[in-house]
Amino acid sequence: MARATATRSDTDSDGADTGDLCEWQNLLHPGEYASSDDLWSAYMHCIAVSLVQFACAPVIFLCAYSDHGSAAGATVGVVLIGSTAFQYWLVFRLVSWLERQPCRTTWQHSIDALADFGSTYNLRCFLSGALACPFSVIEAIDPALDAWAAANAFNLYTDDLRLKFEASWNYIPLLGWLVAGLGLPGVLLSILLFSMLCQLLFLYQKDQYITAERLFDMEGAETCIEHRCKLWYEWKHITDLGGLLVLLRVFEKLVYAELELDTNGALYPLVDRCWSFVPKVLAEALPSLWFQVSVIALTYESSSRSVLAINMVSVATSVFVVGRSLHLQLQTMVKSWQIRTCSYFTKPRMLFSWAAWVLSFCVFSVCLMRLAGLWICPSHVYSLHGGCFEFEHQDRQ
Numbered sequence: 001m002a003r004a005t006a007t008r009s010d011t012d013s014d015g016a017d018t019g020d021l022c023e024w025q026n027l028l029h030p031g032e033y034a035s036s037d038d039l040w041s042a043y044m045h046c047i048a049v050s051l052v053q054f055a056c057a058p059v060i061f062l063c064a065y066s067d068h069g070s071a072a073g074a075t076v077g078v079v080l081i082g083s084t085a086f087q088y089w090l091v092f093r094l095v096s097w098l099e100r101q102p103c104r105t106t107w108q109h110s111i112d113a114l115a116d117f118g119s120t121y122n123l124r125c126f127l128s129g130a131l132a133c134p135f136s137v138i139e140a141i142d143p144a145l146d147a148w149a150a151a152n153a154f155n156l157y158t159d160d161l162r163l164k165f166e167a168s169w170n171y172i173p174l175l176g177w178l179v180a181g182l183g184l185p186g187v188l189l190s191i192l193l194f195s196m197l198c199q200l201l202f203l204y205q206k207d208q209y210i211t212a213e214r215l216f217d218m219e220g221a222e223t224c225i226e227h228r229c230k231l232w233y234e235w236k237h238i239t240d241l242g243g244l245l246v247l248l249r250v251f252e253k254l255v256y257a258e259l260e261l262d263t264n265g266a267l268y269p270l271v272d273r274c275w276s277f278v279p280k281v282l283a284e285a286l287p288s289l290w291f292q293v294s295v296i297a298l299t300y301e302s303s304s305r306s307v308l309a310i311n312m313v314s315v316a317t318s319v320f321v322v323g324r325s326l327h328l329q330l331q332t333m334v335k336s337w338q339i340r341t342c343s344y345f346t347k348p349r350m351l352f353s354w355a356a357w358v359l360s361f362c363v364f365s366v367c368l369m370r371l372a373g374l375w376i377c378p379s380h381v382y383s384l385h386g387g388c389f390e391f392e393h394q395d396r397q
Helices: 013-030 036-067 068-099 104-113 123-132 133-158 159-169 175-213 225-241 246-263 274-299 305-338 343-344 348-376
Strands: none
Touching: 036 068, 036 133, 036 175, 036 225, 068 104, 068 246, 104 246, 123 274, 133 175, 133 246, 133 274, 133 305, 159 175, 159 274, 175 225, 175 274, 225 246, 225 274, 274 305, 274 348, 305 348
């Protein structure tokens, strides 16, 4: 991920005058000027923290798999606290960079948008920011809990449960045979690994796009609102894919600040999270939710209270992540369709977005029905095919 460099000229006369003024201010205040290298360094820190968070999921899995639940819990806590603290440090670096820019009037709207993060010693700011986004905390720990639940499945998977699980899937051609062959723990582990690879792939693609577009070449950014907005917008997707949800909220504020200055409608008006829907929902939270319900249903009577609690919390966080993502994605698609022509509805990207949303909504609805069956059915198992049933009768799930 090497940084590309380029030069840019101002063609607009007003923009050129403003650019010349900024250049003179840079010469007059060389000690105060912060180059784009500072932003690039902060961006690379975002990538590094994201990779560390991805690497912690296998660590949590191994701790839980080896019956070291306290170590797994400590890892979750350290990752959450450490990542949050590091993100706030990066926010303060970003605010400092904005405040050191000579063209203060050009960046003032961005500084005002991040006024809550104006002091590195403002503990009240840190606490208020943490309390303002409790939903982000739930979303942040969901992958870690999925890894923990997958490890619990290995420890709870007896021969009797294996036979019941295989019997419930063997009647489905191809997919059912694959699922039955992997077994319930193997399926959960495969989902965990596949979702990590999927998010890393999307993160890599977005990083390559940012590098190719040379968004960190800030020459002319003082006079080009499109450049600034595009940088914040794409950086926002990086933080979303990397699970840096404090920074996600920060870059959303910066994008909104640029949109408020857009009087001629030149900017993309939506602050969406569309890039994370496929890797975070379709590839991770939704399939994990389906099979985690199966884990609880099969082990409801045999698992300990602590293991059952971990599995239930993991299911709850997955339900929240999927439900919230479906709501945000629907809002984005509806608004995107409204602000464009009707022909936009038939474009491949829009069709794919609607198809992915409908599929996710249908599967999510079935998951909620199966989840309700944990308490409605005496056997804790509910099937759309046959309703409540007992596994000893070898009914199909």
